[in-house]
Amino acid sequence: MAISKKGLRQIIVDNREFYWRFNEKVFVIAQES
Structure with missing residues (x-):
């Protein structure tokens, strides 16, 4: 299986x-807590 x-x-x-x-999601969650 060759990938070009x-x-x-x-x-x-x-x-x-x-x-x-x-x-980005992790960063937003970290800022909210």
Whole structure:
């Protein structure tokens, strides 16, 4: 199962976006408490 460079780059971008949103939520929760 080979992943093309373009596909791999898309996975990296998706993960980065997911972690950014996740960290933003954690930050908001931390500020509210």
